[in-house]
Amino acid sequence: MQSVSLKLFVELNNVESWRTTPGRVTFGAGDCSVRLNGVNKWKRSCRMIARASDRDAGAGPESQSEQNTSSVFERNQFYALMKQQMELAVMSENYEEAARLRDSLKLFEEEEPVLRLQALMKEAVANERFEDAAKYRNQIKEIAPHYLLKCSSDATTLGIRVQARSVYIEGRSQPLRGQYFYAYRIRITNNSNRPVQLLKRHWIITNANEKSEDVWGIGVIGEQPVILPSNSFEYSSACPLTTPSGRMEGDFEMKYIDKVGSKTFNVAVAPFALSALGDVIEDT
Structure with missing residues (x-):
């Protein structure tokens, strides 16, 4: 090599x-x-x-x-x-x-192997050569398995759906100094039949070197929003990273507010990628 x-x-x-x-x-x-x-x-x-x-x-x-x-x-x-x-x-x-x-x-x-294989895979899908597309996808898995993680995620816990999407902010990043900046948007939808309140957040942020950091906080962006049934709450925030790729995952601590003394429960935020290259693997 x-x-x-x-x-x-x-x-x-x-x-x-x-x-x-x-x-x-x-x-x-x-x-x-x-x-x-x-x-x-x-x-x-x-x-x-x-x-x-x-x-x-x-x-x-x-x-x-x-x-x-x-x-x-x-x-x-x-x-x-x-x-x-x-x-x-x-x-x-x-x-x-x-x-x-x-x-x-x-x-x-x-x-670049991953980018080249991605282009070949897209071409194979467009031409309906699905066996070739699967072959290229498997080769990407062998080279960089962590690249299979998308810049978005979607998970539902007890009827509370959390959708996440990240984007690389090139204008605020400085690769020469090992500084990469990502914005992310969270959408929380209450598909249950009870009103809930978001109390706390917990994030696990992992860089490309598999170094993780736990971040806890009260509410999100200074709020502890109440989300009624069939309603949603959205917010945007940002995350700096020392590598051009990584991932985020975590959970929100919530409680039902229609009954006094309700116990809190955790709602999962499924892992999503932080990537300067965006999604390498797309749905085929």
């Missing part, structure tokens, strides 16, 4: 001074040669040179599989960085650079 060695130089120009920060990251990929030069509206220039290396050319199939799986995070981090640099190039009206970055992204998408 070949790998790409990426050497990154960042120069930040502000009113006060110039500052240069060198860095280096290596991740697995196919044959690839990428050179990017971008300037954003804050006068930050980013020059990246990626070159292929044959140091892993003799690795066996099992070793290749392990390295493919472990390098998904780094490849996605690079992909998210390139996307942001293209947006910044457009904002600064550096259209020549934006075009180069667009072409580099297209090349990357063609060579």
Whole structure:
């Protein structure tokens, strides 16, 4: 297997001074040669040179599989960085650079295993080659099983339905600093015949390195809403992450309010992905 060695130089120009920060990251990929030069509206220039290396050319199939799986995070981090640099190039009206970055992204998408297999799967479904589609789907499962999780979820507990949807906020993310920002929207529908009140929330937030954090709080967005039968309550919030992908899940503590002394109960929020790439696997 070949790998790409990426050497990154960042120069930040502000009113006060110039500052240069060198860095280096290596991740697995196919044959690839990428050179990017971008300037954003804050006068930050980013020059990246990626070159292929044959140091892993003799690795066996099992070793290749392990390295493919472990390098998904780094490849996605690079992909998210390139996307942001293209947006910044457009904002600064550096259209020549934006075009180069667009072409580099297209090349990357063609060579990145998960994205390439996703495109092949979509094409197979469109042409009703369902056996091929299933084959590509299974290959994605082998490479990155956690990518099967969607950016949305839907679960019902005791007649209380909770729908969740996340979206990557590119404008508030800084891949160079390992900062990724996600917004999510929650819709709670009371399909029972009793009014309920949301009392507490509990979130489990897990990043791409399987590091989890538990977050507890009173109500949601400062409220403890009462939801009547056949009614819904919606709210939006946000979650920062240190990796370009991860997941959220949790539960809401609720109680019926039509009877004094009712016990509280937990309503599940099914896991949903936080992903800079969006949904990789779509319904087939």
